[in-house]
Amino acid sequence: MDFKLTEEQELIRKNMREFCEKYVDPIAAEIDEQARFPKEVFEKLGAGDWMGIPVPTKYGGAGSSYLTHIVAVEELSRSCAASGFTLSIHVGIVEMLLLLYGTEDQKQKYLPPLARGEELGAFVLTEPGAGTDVMAAQTEITRDGDDYVINGTKTFTSNGPNAGVYIVFGWTDKSAGRKGMSAFIVPKGTPGMRVGEHFQKMGIRASQTSEMIFENCRIPKDNLLGKEGDGLAIAMTGLDHGRIGIAAQSVGILQAALDESIKYSKQRIQFGAPISRNQAIAWMIADMATDLAAARFLTYHAAWLKDEGKPFSREASMAKLFAAEAAMKHTIKAVQIQGGYGYCKGAKVERLMRDAKITEIYEGTSEAQRMVISGSLLR
């Protein structure tokens, strides 16, 4: 057993913390309020090799492990959960899928600009009628000579309005059931693909979410990711990786909630003493710290399994389920600890609570995680 990060990983975490203190903390409240994507932050993250940590150096990445990326997502989320999520989906889903399923040509072409942060990645799966029930998708992708043509409407696409590379899922053969979906790489600006409605969200407001509309969107067959019929498996593999990132995002949120709670409760004086002296408050903090530790271990363990080449799908779901629910539960407590101040705009815990909610929803709701976990146990 070894519960230690490497020295390099610890230094990388520290550097990300410093990066956040310098570039993210000062704007986190403002980009939330204005629902603005912090382009300038991601340019700097790209320059510092943060946008492709597990991508091999020959594809422009840093050539480190998935766990290192997870640590970076956690630390960034501690300052801005929206940015942490953007990093997670960009690396954890889009880059990982290109690495795992891309041809050599596709990797050479798409990975370097993604890893350098010049382009953002998007994962385009959910549809208005197909959320948890992925199989209810309507998007059709038909072969036409050397091309494929995509028709359909996708929704809730993170980075939809500002991505450079989209991985889009749809039916190439609906009759083939679970083997009937395929995945395609669609670069921005491809005729027939356009951004639909932009969503106004409760939390992670600095991440852009939109509909993506495909009308006779024509792409060459070279853009097929993996084989025809692999789509569902690719989507699930992407989500397995992505969920560890969402778990890390939740851990970051939870850490921030704990930091805020400790700081505030020791300084807020009521009845002549800091409120932390009340057991009712102290125990909230104890529970928060305990769940944080558990969530972090589950998350790192899932990432470690991934790096070791072992199966990790169930562990990724467990980590995401536990960390997300802990983040939600305890950010509510964190607001409680700050009373009326915590309920007002400008208090960080207010943002943390809104941001935490999404972790229980996207990349598979908590219910969906329980389905994955129980399914793998009761098979």
Added chain:
Amino acid sequence: MLHIIACCKWVIDEVYIKRGRGEEIDFSSVDWKISDYDRHALEEAVRIKDSLGGKVTVLTVGAENAVKGMKDMLSRGADEGCLIKDESFARLDPAVTADIIAHAVKSRLSPYDLIFFGDGSSDLYARQVGPRVAAKLGISCLTGVRKIAFKDGYVEAERSLEREIEIVQAPLPVAITVLPEINTPRIPGVKDTLLASRKPVLNLSSCDFPDYTVPAVRTVAIKAVRLDRGCVFFENNAGGISSLVEELKKKGILS
């Protein structure tokens, strides 16, 4: 081709210093960092190398855990390291640290053109190592430097004194202790950190140095300062306020 040496100390991050029982410090959960001003020293060395060409050697003297410190230092643009570590080097008097550095520079890192130090370390803030190393090496030392330029083989430096700015010129080689306003240190990228462990490091230990006489200065206690500052009250009248002014004088704030 300049050879620039930057001296960095690996220190306990003071934000982790907590008060244990009584006046004890609770060192149980401390983290370590490169001493703040030393990061500016290293950054300045690397910037000069980048503009004038040459090589930067980052040097540290410390205990076993300085190995991690060396990685951190190497990730900030230095070309190679000189790691002087020994368990007995955990809490050195600045005079001994200076002797060790001077010996290492003379015997292993010469020739050199510039030696950078932070003006004081984040832990001890003794402000002795730079001037003492310079004295041992018989070179000039410019302390409190907030700006540097090169002209005709000379260094021109702006020193920040208590009430004035002094602009001085010195020949190479020279030792320089820097203030944080001299630059903004970089935040290493992921690759910088990963590649750091591949850079060459000269490892030295106590057997590479003569026996330095045990310093006559001994630390007999380290006491935590209370965070709640134990407010001392004064009356809001002439007597009370002049006592307040006296206290401020004792703290060195008024004179």
Added chain:
Amino acid sequence: MSGIWISSEEVAGVGMDIARMRGESLVRLVWRGEKAHISAYLPSLIDLVEKEKPSAVIFPSQVDLNDLAAGLASALNCPFISGCIKVAADETGLEAQRHIYGGAAVQVVRSDAWPVVLTLVGGERVELEGVEIKEVFPVSQTAVKVLERKVKESANRPITEAKVVISIGRGFKRREDIVLVKDLAARLSGEIGCTRPIASELHWLPESVCIGLSGVQVSPDLYLALGISGQVQHVVGIRGARVIVAVNQDEKAPIFGVADFGIVGDLYNFIPLFLEALKGTR
């Protein structure tokens, strides 16, 4: 070996204590000549010390004098305790206290060998009469040449760099009353800061000087909080201050929980009394 040498009257207090304890006489150094780079004084100081063998040489903790102290200690290969906040001599040697870890802790050190070199932070100034004097002359040739000297400006610095911050809160009744603080700031070469309500609600001062959670964090040597309740969002911004003085008429105001010195009372009475008391200081 005899004599306790002080570089100026600023450190006479400690010098006298040590001299008394050891039954030695106090000697004050006098620095002659045109002011060159400080290294110009080192050779003659070393000569003088080697010849006369004082037990201690004491300087105020200032950039140049610290250089001189380090150079001297290095030449004599003797102990040098820098940045002392307290020094006491006893039968065998002396014990000094100094701040470490950015002020989070105090280090107590002992030296049982003489001579010893000391630099003092905020030493006690004593006017001396009839004390023996030794002159130190600069050498004419130094490797380091001074090209120029400029007096530092003290006004309009960013508040984060100010050594003294006088900060105002809603205890102030009228905008015009800020004039009172301006006098005080001028007197202390300080900058004026404020709480959020003063900047964001009342617009009496710019947002750039609002201190706290949503403002800037400051770490001056002196933070004087006038009419500030000390809510947590404000005090997170002043943790780094070396000395915090709070004036508030409410004795239960949380600001006193984080202050070094407190005055329970009306700030409008405090300001003129404080200005008066500052008259004897520099």
